[in-house]
Amino acid sequence: MYFGFTSEQLALRENLRDVLVETCPPAVVRNAWRDSPGAVPRLWKQLGAVGLLGLLAPADTGGLGGSEIDLVCLVEECGRFAVPGPLGEHIAAAVPALAAAGTAEAHAAIAGDVVVAVQEPGARRVRWVTGADLLIYPDDDGLGLAARADLDIDRWPSSVDRSVPSAAVTPARARTLPGADAVLAQRRATLAAAAQLLGLADRMVTMSTEYVKMRTQFEVPVGSQQAVKHLLATALVSLEHARPVVYRAAWVLATGASNPELAVSFAKLYAQRAAELAARTALQCHGAIGYSWEHDLHLWMKRVWALGTAWGTTTAHEDVVAAAVLGTPC
Template sequence: MDFGFSQEQEMLRASARKFFENECTSTVVRQRMEEPAGVTDDFWTKLAEQGWLGLVLPEEYGGVGLGIVDLVVLMEEMGRVVMPGPFMATLLGGLAILEAGSADQKKEWLPRIANGDAKATLAWTEPSARWDAAGVAATAKPAGDGFILSGTKLFVLDAHLADVTVVVTRTAESKTAEQGLSLFLVPKGTPGFEAKLLPTMDQTRKLCEVSLRDVRVPKSARLGPKDGAWAPLSRLLERATVALCAEMCGGAQKVLEMTTEYAKIRVAFGRPIGSYQGVKHRAADMLVDVENAKSLTYYAAWAVDEQVPESALATSMAKAYASDAFRKVSAAGIQLHGGIGFTWEHDLHLYFKRAKSSEFTFGDATHHREKVAQLINL
């Protein structure tokens, strides 16, 4: 049994690390997080040239055709630099089109996503902030040769930048929350569709409020069959959640490295603080949290790629653990740095804030522990 990454995956990691160390420095991140876009056209084009925007999209649509394990490698490196920009949003939108779209819809949008010409996102959560079927109240009602979408979506990743937004709506009342959901493509500029930036704790990840004021779309805008969105939504959410877990692992690993290096050079009472037992124990706990989060994430990525029955369980286990681990590791890193760790000038706060925003994206630890309990019949 081989628990290691392939040679090609290690090459991807090395290439990504070199790229982000050069193109996404702390100075760049701080500049971008102050801007509404969070990314420049030049940087986005470079991501496309590397093939990363279409990493998991099929080759027939201009993608690279790799799997979630490969995506995990890339996302870890993005997490190490708390990369800003709409990569995660576009991954969500692209996966939604891939999972639920018709051949024509895929041909229209996926090549444009892969080559960097179009950005996308998924509008799922509402004021309840729930990443499940029960939280969907926005409606899509038949009207002539199309539908009228109404409602409000909150905490939508980078909707202000998206050329197309995949909107989750309720098209029928049903006995269960999972039934009666439908997906619709809403291109940028559609009358009645408005995306407004929200103030956020994590300035490196932009969130929006999306207002749907009687948005009229044609029947051709529907992704998949009417009332049949839950199955593709479940599949894409598993894949995106594993990707987010990998990003959290990368961020936690970087915090661990920053903290251990600081503990070796910061001297107190004539000795490096890393020589004191209390600091050693905290650093050891951080390492255990990081390695456990990685192990669960790697297993979940393999399970999703192989489509094994326990993929949903593995994904929720990984998200529950990684959410807590990244938050605890980043908080410990700040504390072990002492006063400098609390300053704006030091980078640790960027990781702590990313940990908090990622904790609630795609469901927090409590949500996923409940899913784990349900999946093991408790």
């Protein structure tokens, strides 16, 4: 049996990469820190225009009718560019929920005219909410929807990734989203976070490899040293081990296979560990310049750290795996 992305999926990924090269260079990521925290409106419209934001929405609602396998293929690419904004939440959780409920806001979310933040179950802090137009949150009936104007917002201390504005919110007025699957939305958002982590790790390994080829010490490239080669090779091996775990979780959700919660928890754990190792390795290979504000490396590293606690902490996902492996309750 062949396990891999189809030629159509790979072509979509290449087309998305071309779009992101033009619309999301490091300067755009940096500007999300300094000038306009939150989603970049022009970029969001571009992603809507290429159909990415409606990837999981049915075709009859204006979406692409894609699957979770398409999701990880394309969102991983977005991770490579550290695309600012609640990208995973918007694509994986918000748009499908709005489409399932038949809301008028679904079309605007697919087109990129509005940005939708999603609150994690049990979390008081909501990432990206101060730059979003709508909020989807878990309630007793499944999922609820509120406009930003109808939220009581209590700002939260800044994230280590300053492009991620957060706040504690209380909906003053909201409505339910009938037909939206809260559990599926959570799993898809977690999977999207894992895919972004893969892309972030890939970019940092590539960035570091290019740097150590260029940087010289004692008149030889730093990358010619065996110790540096081993560091980067270890990070790359960790990334290549994580990829099939994330891709399998996408297949489990797309096909309705058994144990989706376990597959998604494994995906987040493997992707998080690979991304954290890539970040540490990149910083070690870059040396002191990697700490500097002027270098782009810290933008990618801090996005990894911010995503580390998004959609389930490492401990929470380890508990899910332990319960399945050891047969003990979470």
